[in-house]
Amino acid sequence: MGMINDLRKGFAVTLRVMRKTIFGDGLLTTEYPKESRQKPERFHGRHVLNRHQDGMEKCIGCELCAGACPASCIYVRGADNPMDDPVSPGERYGFVYDINMLRCIFCGLCVEACPTEAITMTHLFEMSVTDRNDAIYTKKELLVDPDGIPNHMFTREQDPMVNLSELKEADGWMRATAPSGRAAFEGIPGWSRSAGIGLRPPERGQAGDLPESEGGEDD
Amino acid sequence: MDGWDVAIVLVKVVVVFALLLVATILLVWIERKVVADMQNRIGPERAGPWGMLQTLADGLKLLFKEQIRPNKAEVGMYLLAPVLTLIPAFLIFMVVPIGPSFTVTLGGIEREISMQGTDLNIGLLFILAMSSLAVYAVVLAGWSSGSKYPLLGGVRATAQAISYEAAMGLALVPVVFYAGTLSISEIVASQAGTWGGIIPRWNIVPLFVSFVIFFISIIAETNRAPFDLVEAEQEIVGGFHTEYSGFRFACFFLAEYINMFNMSAIAATLFLGGWNGPTFGLTGFFAWVLPIIYFFIKTFALIFIFMWVRATLPRLRYDQLMQLGWKRLIPAALAWLVLSAFVVGIRQFGAPWS
Numbered sequence: 001m002g003m004i005n006d007l008r009k010g011f012a013v014t015l016r017v018m019r020k021t022i023f024g025d026g027l028l029t030t031e032y033p034k035e036s037r038q039k040p041e042r043f044h045g046r047h048v049l050n051r052h053q054d055g056m057e058k059c060i061g062c063e064l065c066a067g068a069c070p071a072s073c074i075y076v077r078g079a080d081n082p083m084d085d086p087v088s089p090g091e092r093y094g095f096v097y098d099i100n101m102l103r104c105i106f107c108g109l110c111v112e113a114c115p116t117e118a119i120t121m122t123h124l125f126e127m128s129v130t131d132r133n134d135a136i137y138t139k140k141e142l143l144v145d146p147d148g149i150p151n152h153m154f155t156r157e158q159d160p161m162v163n164l165s166e167l168k169e170a171d172g173w174m175r176a177t178a179p180s181g182r183a184a185f186e187g188i189p190g191w192s193r194s195a196g197i198g199l200r201p202p203e204r205g206q207a208g209d210l211p212e213s214e215g216g217e218d219d
Numbered sequence: 220m221d222g223w224d225v226a227i228v229l230v231k232v233v234v235v236f237a238l239l240l241v242a243t244i245l246l247v248w249i250e251r252k253v254v255a256d257m258q259n260r261i262g263p264e265r266a267g268p269w270g271m272l273q274t275l276a277d278g279l280k281l282l283f284k285e286q287i288r289p290n291k292a293e294v295g296m297y298l299l300a301p302v303l304t305l306i307p308a309f310l311i312f313m314v315v316p317i318g319p320s321f322t323v324t325l326g327g328i329e330r331e332i333s334m335q336g337t338d339l340n341i342g343l344l345f346i347l348a349m350s351s352l353a354v355y356a357v358v359l360a361g362w363s364s365g366s367k368y369p370l371l372g373g374v375r376a377t378a379q380a381i382s383y384e385a386a387m388g389l390a391l392v393p394v395v396f397y398a399g400t401l402s403i404s405e406i407v408a409s410q411a412g413t414w415g416g417i418i419p420r421w422n423i424v425p426l427f428v429s430f431v432i433f434f435i436s437i438i439a440e441t442n443r444a445p446f447d448l449v450e451a452e453q454e455i456v457g458g459f460h461t462e463y464s465g466f467r468f469a470c471f472f473l474a475e476y477i478n479m480f481n482m483s484a485i486a487a488t489l490f491l492g493g494w495n496g497p498t499f500g501l502t503g504f505f506a507w508v509l510p511i512i513y514f515f516i517k518t519f520a521l522i523f524i525f526m527w528v529r530a531t532l533p534r535l536r537y538d539q540l541m542q543l544g545w546k547r548l549i550p551a552a553l554a555w556l557v558l559s560a561f562v563v564g565i566r567q568f569g570a571p572w573s
Contacts, residue, residue: 028259029260
């Protein structure tokens with residue numbers, strides 16, 4: 001009798017799940033290409049190179065990210081800024097910036113190493129390529145547009161995969177581990193203003209206030 | 220026997236063939252959907268409306284894939300096995316009646332056409348024989364592949380088939396007692412009517428134990444979960460069809476689902492009254508088509524139980540499989556056989572002490 005009772009219980013489970021899936025909210029999967037799930041705030045997607053609010057590149061070509069990279073997938077060459085038309089504020093800028101996405105382990109150490117918050121990670125994760133060479137992202141793919149939206153492989157309007165509101169989250173994903181922050185960060189986020197989104201409010205559980213918006217550039 | 224008779228037989232064969240193929244296409248889709256629902260998933264939904272054409276797409280894919288043949292394979296048997304697995308699968312359904320007969324006038328003679336491939340007077344034996352033959356294809360496929368995993372699958376198939384065929388045959392004997400015949404159409408006819416106008420006169424009511432034993436045995440006989448040790452992916456890769464690809468693999472796949480449909484149809488025919496059901500005093504076309512619908516409703520209800528079992532129970536261990544077969548089902552079937560023989564005997568000849 002005990003066995004029959006066990007069987008009855010087991011069969012009831014599958015039937016109940018079936019009823020919930022068909023008539024209720026038991027469905028756990030999403031129809032991925034059609035609808036995509038909201039990624040966690042600190043999702044480690046592919047990198048972008050950010051710009052300041054005035055459109056200048058944040059990267060100064062210091063190669064600290066390349067040094068921090070455990071997979072040695074970042075290649076950076078710095079160069080002196082042209083006097084008449086500087087690319088970044090300061091002396092130097094990164095004139096070559098390649099990331100081999102096939103090697104990258106998406107650990108985010110480059111983000112932590114970056115002194116100017118130039119490199120951050122996005123929520124973008126669809127990076128399929130048909131050629132191994134295409135997996136090496138250059139500045140062309142990495143650098144955000146002047147309006148702060150990351151360059152994607154597809155034209156934005158045509159690509160159903162890209163959630164534009166998620167792209168706006170491109171920079172500032174990891175405030176607590178940003179150069180002047182720490183995990184239990186309380187206070188003013190040490191985050192420089194950038195094109196697109198500027199400063200974001202602190203994460204939940206952090207009491208710190210943002211500086212006034214007219215605080216100007218902090219670099 | 221004139222030309223019309225031959226034509227009728229040909230049409231019946233083609234109808235059975237087409238019916239089984241269409242049923243398989245539906246079955247695979249239904250199974251994937253049902254199992255997906257039981258696992259909080261959506262299941263196939265890209266090909267056709269609600270993914271109904273998924274099976275067709277899969278079949279086409281298999282059709283165009285390369286058919287690899289291992290070097291060590293016994294070529295003759297290796298090529299024959301997929302065909303051998305299909306033949307019994309198609310033959311079994313030939314003796315299953317799916318509805319009442321109808322009369323048409325062809326060639327000046329009024330003919331009664333039964334909705335049955337052929338009404339063998341040993342129909343039940345034929346079914347048992349064919350379902351046993353189906354195992355040969357699995358064993359031969361496993362042996363002729365010249366590879367270890369298929370061989371293991373084939374060995375498992377042999378042991379499993381022998382264990383569960385005994386229980387299956389024993390479970391069917393009481394049905395023969397009750398109907399007094401081996402002809403499938405007469406077994407169906409014997410289940411017409413009701414007891415007291417409420418309970419249908421189906422064999423499942425007096426022979427429920429037989430039905431349970433038979434149903435467990437056919438799950439094992441069709442190599443479906445939880446008795447799918449023959450093709451246990453986690454243990455022996457694909458089992459007997461590891462070395463098969465392309466269309467030859469599709470043959471095994473097709474046969475598995477046809478067998479599932481066959482066995483459900485036979486269980487519905489022998490225990491659930493076949494196409495019998497209330498016709499609500501209708502006559503003519505509706506009185507003919509309603510039983511066919513009943514037949515398919517019963518069959519698909521049993522198929523749903525197949526899928527339900529698959530989604531619920533984990534695969535049995537090998538010794539558990541043997542234990543269930545030899546220590547539980549066969550003794551139970553034997554005891555039930557003696558009991559029902561006793562009951563039928565008293566009914567027929569009166570109690571011995573009276």
